[in-house]
Amino acid sequence: MAAWDLSVTVEDLGPDAPPVTISVASDLHVGGVIVKLVEKTQIKRDWSDHALWWDQKKMWLLRTAWTLEKYGIHADARLIFMPQHRPLKLDLPNGKTVITKQYRPASVVDKAHINGRWLDSSRCLMQQNIQENDRLWLRFKYYTFYELDPKYDVVRLTQLYEQARWAILLEDIDCTEEEMMLFGALQYHISKVSQSEPQALSTNTAMDDLESALLSLEVKMEGESSSATELLETMTAPELNDYLKIFRFKGSRKDEVLGIAPNRLIRIDLGVGDVVKTWRYNNMKQWNVNWDIRQVAIEFEGNVNIAFSCVTADCRIVHEFIGGYIFMSTRSREKSDVLNQELFHKLTGGHEAL
Structure with a gap:
């Protein structure tokens, strides 16, 4: 069992305050780290909204029962102890x-x-x-x-x-x-x-x-x-409900525009704005995203396969729109239809959401 000194920045101490150093072991759970921090600061207040933020990984350590070893946290981790909720201008x-x-x-x-x-x-x-x-x-x-x-x-x-x-x-x-x-x-x-x-x-x-x-x-x-x-x-394209992305087909050197509508994908000529091709979701067999090379691959009925990379947006956005509209198509207009949030996040979240 490894033990070391862990430095954590406590936001409530002020921007100029040095990090708080505590002694930890690899089997210490996140909740134990928070208890040590609160005791060391000696500040009496409501800490219920506070959590540890791992700056390098850009993630909250919300599973307080997990150990530092399970999270993969070592002495070089930059942790910040701060409130989870903040003012936002909407x-x-x-x-x-x-x-x-x-x-x-x-x-x-x-x-x-x-x-x-x-x-x-x-x-x-x-x-x-x-x-x-x-x-x-x-x-x-x-x-x-x-x-x-x-x-x-x-x-x-x-x-x-x-x-x-x-x-x-x-x-x-x-x-x-x-x-x-x-x-x-x-x-x-x-x-x-x-x-x-x-x-x-x-x-x-x-x-x-x-x-x-x-x-x-x-x-x-x-x-x-x-x-x-x-x-x-019957409306002209791009339609009122299209979202446009610039993309490049696999093996092509030419940038084109992809319109994402509620029921289909639209390939648009970048030069003149004319519709070149449309693909309907109800003819789609599957779609995949290669998160390593940032490429979207879609298979349609009739042995039609397309693959493209996004130029002006992350491929995650295209994946989220396709999954979101497919999720919407599965819903019923009946009042008794309950929103399946788990299915929505499964269709839109992708690999990076796990």
């Missing part, structure tokens, strides 16, 4: 300050670069170098929605609407003029209904005309498309 989709200052993509390439900034849902914020008082932007990530009830989900619906509205106004997404006009008409209609008295609506000729036009449009849509998914497929 901007909502309708935040005017963020909207006016955010970078506006001028091309498909710019959009692909921006879409490489999604955080990993399987890792904590500190593992992704998010520090105290950093600013994050809350966004709807998967464009497949469940359990939205106007009576109980007003906040979620409002944020979803604001995200879509500002994405159109700032030309962050591509859409046709008809789609933009439809969105504006719906916005006007909802605004008037929410602000007007019920009696006044029946006497408003303009509102009656708009109501009739929207009803006619709704009937036309229902006749042409049996579902919202089919309706989205």
Whole structure:
């Protein structure tokens, strides 16, 4: 059994305080290390939110029953004893300050670069170098929605609407003029209904005309498309619900754009923006990620195999989007459908989440 002196930085002692040195053995569990630290500091306070952070490995030592030997911690480990929860600035989709200052993509390439900034849902914020008082932007990530009830989900619906509205106004997404006009008409209609008295609506000729036009449009849509998914497929690409990544096929020297939609992958020509090829998830047999060389390999029915590496984003983001949308496709619209978080993390977490 090996024994040594372990130096631990205690954040509560201040930035200029030297590390606290304690004598430990390889069979000492993490909880025992914390007890020694608390006794050595002689500070009386609530330590329940504190934990040990391993700086080199970028991980919390949360399994307090594990020994130092099991974690692989030696004398050269840089450990920090600090609170797990910290203040964070979170901007909502309708935040005017963020909207006016955010970078506006001028091309498909710019959009692909921006879409490489999604955080990993399987890792904590500190593992992704998010520090105290950093600013994050809350966004709807998967464009497949469940359990939205106007009576109980007003906040979620409002944020979803604001995200879509500002994405159109700032030309962050591509859409046709008809789609933009439809969105504006719906916005006007909802605004008037929410602000007007019920009696006044029946006497408003303009509102009656708009109501009739929207009803006619709704009937036309229902006749042409049996579902919202089919309706989205008639829209121009890249669609409202695409996330773009620049990638390079295995054996190719040419960079291309990959659009990730709720039901398929879209290969887009980087030069002109035209759709070259689409692959549907329901034809996918399996997908794998080689975490060592950062390459995604996908096998489809009909002996179709593709492999590519990501240029503007980590391959983890592509893996997470594919797994997330496949998980969404397995869900039922019934109220009794319980969210299977374990399956979601299994499909999106990948090798690095283990």
